[in-house]
Amino acid sequence: MDWGSILNNTLAGFLTPTTIAFALAALGLAMHFGFAGLLNFGIAGFMAIGGYGYAISVLTFGLPWWAGMLVGVLGSVVFALILGIPTLRLRGDYLAIATIAAAEIARLLFLTTAFTDVTGSADGLFGFNSRPDGSGFQNSNPIPQGTYGFGPFTYNEQTLWVLVFGLIVLTVAVWFLWALMRSPWGRVIKGIREDEEAVRSLGKNVFAYKLQALVIGGVFGALGGIIYTAAQNISPGVYVTSLTFFIWTSLLLGGAATIFGPVIGAVIFWVIQAFLSNLLPALSTSGILPVSTTQASTLRFVLVGIGLMLLVIYRPQGIFGDKRELTFVK
Amino acid sequence: MKILLDDTRRRVLRIILVALLAVFGGLSVSAPALGDSVGEEYSATVFGNVKVDGEPIAGVRIVVDGGGYTAETVTDSDGRWSIGVPEVRNYNVTLDESTLPEGISVLEGGATQEVEFGLTDRVAKNFFIGEGERNETSIFDQIVSRFIYGINFGLMLGLAAVGVSLVFGTTGLSNFSHGEMVTFGAVAALIFGVGLQLPLFIAIPIAVALSAGLGWSLDAGLWRPLRKKGLGIVQLMIVSIGLSLTMRYVIQFVIGGATEQLPGFDSPKINLFGAVALSSTDLMSMGLSIVVIIAFAYWLLRTKTGKATRAISDNPDLAAASGIDVDKVIRIVWIMAASLAGLAGVLWAYFRPGIKWDMGTQILLLIFAAVTLGGLGTAFGALIGALIVGVLVEMSGLIIPADLKYVGALVVLIVVLLVRPQGLLGRKQRVG
Numbered sequence: 001m002d003w004g005s006i007l008n009n010t011l012a013g014f015l016t017p018t019t020i021a022f023a024l025a026a027l028g029l030a031m032h033f034g035f036a037g038l039l040n041f042g043i044a045g046f047m048a049i050g051g052y053g054y055a056i057s058v059l060t061f062g063l064p065w066w067a068g069m070l071v072g073v074l075g076s077v078v079f080a081l082i083l084g085i086p087t088l089r090l091r092g093d094y095l096a097i098a099t100i101a102a103a104e105i106a107r108l109l110f111l112t113t114a115f116t117d118v119t120g121s122a123d124g125l126f127g128f129n130s131r132p133d134g135s136g137f138q139n140s141n142p143i144p145q146g147t148y149g150f151g152p153f154t155y156n157e158q159t160l161w162v163l164v165f166g167l168i169v170l171t172v173a174v175w176f177l178w179a180l181m182r183s184p185w186g187r188v189i190k191g192i193r194e195d196e197e198a199v200r201s202l203g204k205n206v207f208a209y210k211l212q213a214l215v216i217g218g219v220f221g222a223l224g225g226i227i228y229t230a231a232q233n234i235s236p237g238v239y240v241t242s243l244t245f246f247i248w249t250s251l252l253l254g255g256a257a258t259i260f261g262p263v264i265g266a267v268i269f270w271v272i273q274a275f276l277s278n279l280l281p282a283l284s285t286s287g288i289l290p291v292s293t294t295q296a297s298t299l300r301f302v303l304v305g306i307g308l309m310l311l312v313i314y315r316p317q318g319i320f321g322d323k324r325e326l327t328f329v330k
Numbered sequence: 331m332k333i334l335l336d337d338t339r340r341r342v343l344r345i346i347l348v349a350l351l352a353v354f355g356g357l358s359v360s361a362p363a364l365g366d367s368v369g370e371e372y373s374a375t376v377f378g379n380v381k382v383d384g385e386p387i388a389g390v391r392i393v394v395d396g397g398g399y400t401a402e403t404v405t406d407s408d409g410r411w412s413i414g415v416p417e418v419r420n421y422n423v424t425l426d427e428s429t430l431p432e433g434i435s436v437l438e439g440g441a442t443q444e445v446e447f448g449l450t451d452r453v454a455k456n457f458f459i460g461e462g463e464r465n466e467t468s469i470f471d472q473i474v475s476r477f478i479y480g481i482n483f484g485l486m487l488g489l490a491a492v493g494v495s496l497v498f499g500t501t502g503l504s505n506f507s508h509g510e511m512v513t514f515g516a517v518a519a520l521i522f523g524v525g526l527q528l529p530l531f532i533a534i535p536i537a538v539a540l541s542a543g544l545g546w547s548l549d550a551g552l553w554r555p556l557r558k559k560g561l562g563i564v565q566l567m568i569v570s571i572g573l574s575l576t577m578r579y580v581i582q583f584v585i586g587g588a589t590e591q592l593p594g595f596d597s598p599k600i601n602l603f604g605a606v607a608l609s610s611t612d613l614m615s616m617g618l619s620i621v622v623i624i625a626f627a628y629w630l631l632r633t634k635t636g637k638a639t640r641a642i643s644d645n646p647d648l649a650a651a652s653g654i655d656v657d658k659v660i661r662i663v664w665i666m667a668a669s670l671a672g673l674a675g676v677l678w679a680y681f682r683p684g685i686k687w688d689m690g691t692q693i694l695l696l697i698f699a700a701v702t703l704g705g706l707g708t709a710f711g712a713l714i715g716a717l718i719v720g721v722l723v724e725m726s727g728l729i730i731p732a733d734l735k736y737v738g739a740l741v742v743l744i745v746v747l748l749v750r751p752q753g754l755l756g757r758k759q760r761v762g
Contacts, residue, residue, distance in 0.1 A: 039564065041571075086748035092564065093504045093706075097698045098747050101740040104695055108740075114731045241691055242578075245571050252568070291583075298583045305576030312568045313556065 001286050006278040011152035013274030017159070017231035019266055020166035021047070021224040026251040026262035027173055028220030034256035034325075035181060036213035037193035039096040042083070043221045043247050045103025048239035049075045050222025051229035052110055052119065058128040058136065060118050065137040068128070069226050076222030077215050079106070084214040088207055100241060111236040124235030137161075137230050159231065166227040170263070173220055178259045180216070189213055242301075249308045255321030265318065276300035368403045369414025374451040376421060377412035380405045382434055382459055391429045396421035404429070418447045423455045434459055475606040476724045482612055483681060484720020485619035490674035490693065491700040491712040492626060493667025499643030499707035500663050501553070502563050506570040508671060508697060509690030510577035515541045515672025516679040516689070517581055520590050530593060534676050541672025542665045548573075549664035554657060574690075582687035592676070595683040615677045622673065623713065626666075630709055635662055643707055696723070696736065699743035705756025714754060 013019065025043050032040040053072030057063040063071065079102070087098040113121045120126075130138040141161040148160050155163065180186050191199040192206055200206050228238075246269065254265025277300055283289040284296035291299070317323045369375075380390045386409025393402040394413045399421075405411045415421060424442040427435050437458045445455045494508050518540045523533035552573070556566060599607035630636040638659045641649040650656045678693060679685045700719045704711025719739045726738035746753065 039567075083744075086744060090747060090751050093567065094702070094747055094751060096504065096567065097702060098744055101695055101698065101743050105737050105740045108734060108737050112731055112733045114734065242575065245575055248568065248571065294586070295583050298579050301579040302576055302583065305572045305574070305579060308572030308575065309569050312565050312572065313559070313561065316565055 001282050006275070006282060008152045009278045010271060010275040013270040013272075014267055015153060015163060016270065017162045017166055017227055019270045020163070020170055021228035021231075022247060022250050022266035022270065023170055023263040024166075024173055024224035024227060025221045025247045026254070026266050027170075027177060028217040028224065029247060029251045030256060030258070030262045031177060031213055031217035031220060033251070034258065034261075035186065035193060036189050036210060036217075037092070038088070038210060038214060038217075039092045040099045040214070040217065041096045041241075041244055041248075042099030042101075042103030044239045044241065044243040045099070045106040046076045046079060046218045046221030047225030047228065047243070048103070048106050048110060048236070049079050050225030051234045051239075052125075052225075053222070054226050054229055055125045055128045055234045056118055058131065059125055062133075062135075064135040065129075065131075065140065072226050073219055073222050076218045080215040080218035081211070084211045088210045088214065100244070103239070103244065104241065107236050107239050110239070119236075122236065124233055124237075126233035128234075129230060137165075162227065162231045165230070169223055169227060173223065174259060174263065177220075181259065185209075185212075245308070246304065249304055249311070252308070252311050252316070252318050255318030257322070257325040258318070258320050261318055261320045264320065268319075273300060273304075276303060368401050368412075369416075372414035372416050374415045374418050374447065375412055376415055376423060376445055376453050376455055377410070378423075378455045378457070380409040380411070380425070380457065380459065382431075386410075387431065387434075389429060391426035393424040393426065394421050395424075418451055420444055420446050425457050425459075430459065471606070472728060473725070476728060477721060478606055478608065479612075480721030480724035481717065482608075482616050482619075482720070483724055484717035485616055485623065486674050486677040486681060487693070487696060487700055487720050488623060488713040488716035489619055489670045489677070491697045491704075491716045492623075492709045493670045494697055494701050495704070495707055495709050495712035496639065496643075496663045497667050498701070499709070500639060500646070500660050501557070501566075503553075503566045503570060504698075504706075505667075506567065506694065507574035507577060508667070509692075509694030510574050510581065511541065511544065511668050511671040511690075512675040512678065512693055512697075513581055513685075513687065513690035514544055514577065514668075515675030516592075516685045517585055517675075518672065519592060519676045519679065520585065520685050523592055524590065534673075537676055538669050538672050541675075542669040544672070545664040545666070545668025546661065548668070549661050553664065554661070557657075557660075574694075578688060578690065585685070585687060587687065589684040589686045591684055592679050595680055611680045615680060618673075619677065622670070626670070627710070629666075635659060639663055692736070695743075696739055699739045701753075702743055703746050703753055705753025708753070708755045711753055711755030 025047055028046065029040060029043055032038040032043075050072040053075035054065075054068040057068035057071040058065060083099060083102050087095045090098075109115070110119045111122060112119075115121070128136065130136045138158055138161065141157060143157040143161050143164075145157050147154060147156055149155050181190075188199060188204055188209055192204075192209055196206055199209075225239075247266075250265040250269040251262050252265070253268055254261030254263065256262075277297060280289065280296035280299050281293045284291055284293050289296055311318070317326050376394050378392070380387045380392075386405070386407065388405055388407045388409065390405045390409075390411075391402060392405065392411045392413065393400065394415060395401075396415075397417060397419050399416055401413050401415070403411050403413055421444070422442050423445055425436055427441050437460050441457075443455065443457070445453050447453050490508065490512050493511070494505055497503055497505050497508075515537050518537035519530075519533050522528045522536045523530055526533075528536070552569075553566075556569065561569070594611055597609045597611050599609045600613075601607045628636075630639065638649065638654045639662070641652070641654060642656055642659055646656060675690075678689070682689070696719055697716075700716035701712045702715070703718060704713065704715030719742070722742060723735050723739050727735045730738065
């Protein structure tokens with residue numbers, strides 16, 4: 001057992017493009033579920049649309065990277081409107097079923113061979129971050145070639161650029177959500193979560209507020225997908241319902257109705273994932289755990305599931321949450 | 331129906347699938363002696379055979395074009411043609427219908443069709459030609475056979491969906507782990523039928539019994555304590571998601587990532603009528619589903635527990651006040667839901683065919699679609715919804731690509747929520 005490398009890889013989980021992507025998506029869910037009380041089980045769909053919107057606009061339409069990312073964000077706005085207009089008038093669990101279905105529709109449309117020319121079907125898309133004509137995301141990288149950082153936090157210039165960009169986006173998103181939630185708009189949104197009828201009786205258009213919340217959270221989700229995609233290729237196998245559930249786990253870990261909770265939840269989720277994905281196979285190869293290495297790496301997802309159940313049962317407000325702020329605990 | 335029965339008309343139509351054998355022959359024999367050839371200097375070749383009723387037609391003009399290259403030829407006395415092409419890419423092949431005999435035309439796909447090279451540098455292109463305008467019988471037969479597959483799938487889906495509906499009706503929980511309960515049944519049948527080599531008529535009842543045990547233990551160990559603890563509906567829903575993740579990966583832990591098959595999954599298809607061909611497992615699956623559904627309906631409508639279940643769905647407090655042991659009934663509902671799901675899993679493993687650890691996630695959304703379509707919480711609504719979704723999924727394959735066939739069902743789900751959120755048999759007050 002090489003404890004040094006296990007520790008090293010675990011610490012590396014603190015700051016990766018994936019962690020930032022999860023934090024952004026979890027922030028979107030915090031907007032949806034934590035603050036507005038909307039049960040969105042389709043956050044993976046928002047991420048997929050963000051990521052594919054970016055990749056397809058760059059590859060198929062030749063847009064520069066920033067315009068491509070903008071297209072990804074706009075795509076998620078359209079997705080939120082299509083999804084929200086029919087379903088936001090319905091009770092919560094209908095929204096849950098409709099959103100998970102919509103995310104699967106999006107994934108299957110990216111997966112089908114009918115649009116291989118544009119989506120690359122099961123293989124996904126690649127080569128959109130660095131473009132031969134110099135319009136790609138990595139072409140605009142201001143960081144000179146080289147290796148930066150120390151110990152577990154060692155990055156090449158490409159990863160560092162994604163991290164810097166991702167952290168800027170995340171900071172802006174956190175600030176934006178914080179500002180929103182202390183504004184009158186945020187108070188109305190929280191009021192809808194607590195008692196929809198009461199807010200309606202005050203003359204507020206509850207449906208419009210919910211739709212706005214769905215769009216804003218969806219944009220955060222899409223940004224998460226874009227950061228994830230900016231660091232690697234894109235393939236439809238990533239955006240399965242499990243991804244949605246992992247992001248829910250991150251959110252509930254930190255605290256659903258908090259600003260920093262989702263970010264910290266995502267970090268904790270990935271540090272634990274990195275720890276288990278290094279520890280369990282090592283335990284198996286050294287014979288302590290009597291299972292194969294493949295089985296050992298499956299075990300960590302079993303633990304995620306058990307963890308999610310225990311979390312919701314015993315500490316639904318998460319690590320940083322306030323139990324009074326959770327109307328879903330009746 | 332008239333078309334199908336009218337023999338004379340059928341003979342007049344004489345739809346010919348032009349010798350598929352020639353295609354395979356052409357691929358396996360290195361250089362078949364083809365009649366009239368052009369572009370022999372190129373290594374890649376598009377070739378074909380023009381026949382009506384097994385009779386070759388000579389002198390039919392064929393044009394290949396694509397990528398700035400165009401070549402044409404006419405068929406030889408054996409009806410054969412071959413055109414060499416400079417590169418391996420897609421070409422358009424046109425059959426000049428004016429060179430066909432009087433009254434004969436291309437029946438399917440039009441006179442110009444695209445060809446695509448596979449792994450070899452030779453590709454065959456044959457046209458469906460014959461007398462008449464359209465291939466009516468074939469499309470009709472296709473619709474009938476797809477419809478029957480759809481009913482088969484829908485019955486199986488119904489077995490899984492009534493469980494979700496019953497659980498929702500009695501406890502208010504949208505159970506996201508139901509898909510894994512379906513997988514569980516299939517995996518249990520796999521372990522006993524393949525792993526332990528038990529005959530299927532023993533392995534499948536064991537699988538269903540184990541599923542019932544799963545339902546019992548989940549209620550006893552998880553859901554009942556959580557009800558007592560007073561968890562909210564949303565909390566319970568998220569717990570069911572955690573349970574779904576746990577079960578899904580435990581199943582992957584046990585059976586691995588590959589697709590496994592149950593014995594007899596490839597039993598030969600029997601031609602019933604027209605183009606409808608079903609295997610013996612398909613027939614048994616449909617029969618079994620119908621018997622079980624009838625038994626279930628009897629249970630729900632006639633027996634005391636069934637009536638108590640419906641009473642709890644209507645109003646749990648009133649049911650409890652009138653002396654119904656709510657916890658006991660919910661326990662029975664969980665056992666019922668899990669065993670029906672397990673049976674559906676076995677049948678689905680034959681229908682797909684194959685058993686994979688994540689098969690439950692696939693069917694969960696179709697179950698939700700069926701339940702929402704029929705009306706959340708109504709058992710018979712779920713059955714009707716499942717039949718509609720099953721037929722829709724299979725029939726949509728006629729119009730949209732096969733890998734998008736589930737999309738149709740999911741779009742219907744969202745449209746139903748838009749126009750009739752309470753579902754076909756649901757009551758309006760269920761909408762919030």
